[in-house]
Amino acid sequence: MGELSAATGVPVPTIKYYLRENLLPAGDRTGPNQASYDAAHVRRLRLIRALLDVGGLSVTTARQVITAVDTPDLPLSWIFGVAQHAVSDTTLYEPLDGDGPGVALVDEAIDRMGWHVHDDNPGRRGAARVLNTYAALGADDLAEISDGYARAAELIARADLAAVAQGGSVSDMSETVVIGTVLGDALVASLRRIAQEHVSFELFPDAVAPVKSQKGRSS
Amino acid sequence: MGELSAATGVPVPTIKYYLRENLLPAGDRTGPNQASYDAAHVRRLRLIRALLDVGGLSVTTARQVITAVDTPDLPLSWIFGVAQHAVSDTTLYEPLDGDGPGVALVDEAIDRMGWHVHDDNPGRRGAARVLNTYAALGADDLAEISDGYARAAELIARADLAAVAQGGSVSDMSETVVIGTVLGDALVASLRRIAQEHVSFELFPDAVAPVKSQKGRSS
DNA sequence: GCATCTGGACAGTTCTACTATCCGATAGTT
DNA sequence: AACTATCGGATAGTAGAACTGTCCAGATGC
Incomplete structure (x- = not known):
């Protein structure tokens, strides 16, 4: 030890x-x-x-993921599901209670993208909830935003699946799926920050000054 | 009250x-x-x-973000920076200690994308650390993965900037930036789950069965 | 031959995000 | 005017998560 x-x-x-x-x-x-x-x-x-x-998972959630990886002969789609549920282990993905335009917006975006997705995909709830939150905070061009993001999401998913497809044995693939799902979120978020700086420099070449650091003050 | x-x-x-x-x-x-x-x-x-x-921010981090939003005449790039730092408030974004291929991979990806980004963009550290983790876990096709993700990230960033550009007053724009940065991560993650199901159905039309739910067991 | 190390059980710690209790003052009701 | 309910503020307490520290009996190894 x-x-x-x-x-x-x-x-x-x-x-x-x-x-x-x-x-x-x-x-x-x-x-x-x-x-x-x-x-x-x-x-x-x-x-x-x-x-x-x-990945920022809790110990409890990590245990679920690991149990799934260790279960032999679990179909890949199942592993994907477990990994998705694991990363989705926040308030975000609980059943939607309040009302809001989120569900409809998600449905429309899926339609426009021509996607074929189950009704109980956890991402649906998560996306709907996020869009509800956007709406409650006064954002208006939600359809436009979701379309841009949805196209990006499809690119990401294709990269994910490509990585999985070329993986080795099935147990290796299980791990690849889990690693990809969990680490992928973090990687996308980081790359997004980089791309934001690039694009905002492209659009507004003046005044791009990164913040060094900042600590919270209580009083 | x-x-x-x-x-x-x-x-x-x-x-x-x-x-x-x-x-x-x-x-x-x-x-x-x-x-x-x-x-x-x-x-x-x-x-x-x-x-x-x-967004999953801590109270401390949320305070920093809100302070920034409330500070008048703060340039947008600054707000972007604060929001980025806020969402990046994990171990992920601390200075890199260990060695690994991450930094080089990120540099190469930025090069290939033709991006123009400061050296101290927090996303660089985050992405490098994630890629180091991938590498430590045995993933090999990292350049390929990062390219796919990077293209997606640029799409996302363009959607982000478009949303900001059409925003109203400057203070509104500050809020838009913050909301977009924080909620955007969650939205992308959710849409990614949806797209994963679609793409995996596209590639392997058989055997797509979503997981209902699962609780962690201790013994 | 004896200090060192091992694994296991269990209690303690630190941090975070709340939540409950108390208090004096005031607003509304009669 | 009396009385109850509620208000804002201060302080202390709580629950859960993720460790961390202490103790102990039984090997190991020089």
Whole structure:
């Protein structure tokens, strides 16, 4: 366990915690108080940290994802679903209660894109809720916005699927799907910040001064 | 305050908490222990909830964003920067410590896209870190992935800027930028899930069965 | 032969975002 | 004018999440 900690930089008590939480499988027992861990454990631990740190998942959600990855012969579409649900583990994706134009806007955008999607895709609820929020805050050109974003989303999805399709074994593919779904969100968000700066420089070549940093003050 | 609570659905103690935390400006005092709140407060409160619930910001980060929105005559690029930093308020965007191919991959992607971006754009660090994580987990076709994502990111950024450009007054534009940056991430993520289902149905028309729901088990 | 290390159990800590209680003052009702 | 309800503010308390620290009996290794 000490080696595992050294190899990954994760403190030993944290590893124990992950074991308790069933994120990490126990090592091969070599005695009543001795166990050995191999490369698979290192890899798994790295995946866990990626899900938690980069993907921002909670421990509970990460456990679901990992359980799914570990389940053999689970169809890829299922893995996709679990990964989607996992990343979608916020208030955003609960059933919609309030009213608003969101659902209709999403339906229209899907129509315009010619997409074929189940009614219970979690993204539908999430997108509808976000659009409701936009509307409540007074944004008006929602159809236009969603179209731009939807085209981008299709590009992303094609890149995702291409990456999965060229993956190796099925269990590798499961991991690829999970990694791609979870890390992809973070990657897109980061690239968006970069692109925003480029495009805004293109449109308004003057006055682009990035902010260094800023701490919150209470009083 | 009771009316404010009724109008927004936010409990009174929570409103008090937001007042304490300087997320919400105090109402117009009509007496030593009486104050009245107007539509601006309702709007602001909705913005706060949007930042916290939909954007997933922490209270501290939300305060920074709101302070920026409230600062008059702040150039738009500054607001963009603050909003970017706010959404980027994770471990992801701290200075890179470890080594990895991330930085180089990001530089190359920016080159290939012909983008013009400052060296200290926070997205650079974030993207580099995500790519490092990908690499550590064994992904190999990183350049290909980042290209697909980068093209999508540019589409998104153009949609963002278009929305901002047609906004009204400067203070409105500040809010538009903030809302767009924060909610946009969530919207893209949701649309991505939808597009993933569509594209995967396109490629593998069989076996697309969405997952209903799943709770984490501890033992 | 003995300090060191291992895994496991369990309690403690830190942080965040609220939530509950109390209080004196005031507004509305009678 | 009396009385109750409510207001805003201050303070303290709570729940959950993610660790982290302490203890202990049993190996390991020089």
